[in-house]
Amino acid sequence: MRTDASCPFCPDGEDCLHLFLSCPRAQSFWTHLQLDLTAVIDIEQMWIVNPFLESNQRIRTTVLTCTLWNLWKCRNAKVFRSEDESNLQVAARCHDDLLLWSNRCSTASDKSKLVEWSNFFIA
Numbered sequence: 001m002r003t004d005a006s007c008p009f010c011p012d013g014e015d016c017l018h019l020f021l022s023c024p025r026a027q028s029f030w031t032h033l034q035l036d037l038t039a040v041i042d043i044e045q046m047w048i049v050n051p052f053l054e055s056n057q058r059i060r061t062t063v064l065t066c067t068l069w070n071l072w073k074c075r076n077a078k079v080f081r082s083e084d085e086s087n088l089q090v091a092a093r094c095h096d097d098l099l100l101w102s103n104r105c106s107t108a109s110d111k112s113k114l115v116e117w118s119n120f121f122i123a
Ligand SMILES: [Zn+2]
Pocket: 007, 008, 009, 010, 011, 012, 018, 022, 023, 024, 025
């Protein structure tokens, strides 16, 4: 069992910024999604930079949260089950989660947008 704060994917230390942005594992996933996050220097900035170029704030926040949530689950698969998930697996889970979460939208328009975004991850 790991007792330090080292990253499960690389020799660097693990913190929030590393886990979601600077770790080669995270960068691989962002590249898989064809999103350029090189200008992002902290996690809070991700909501401002709007890497998904989504104008609706509710949708933007949901898609970004879903993506970070699934990077976290990818990390946990490695830490707790010694499983290396592929980018396709992580993306498929983003797709599934957004479809599920779309059922909680208060408007048909938001639901439709989330369904569209779910397809982005399996395109
Ligand atoms: Zn790392």
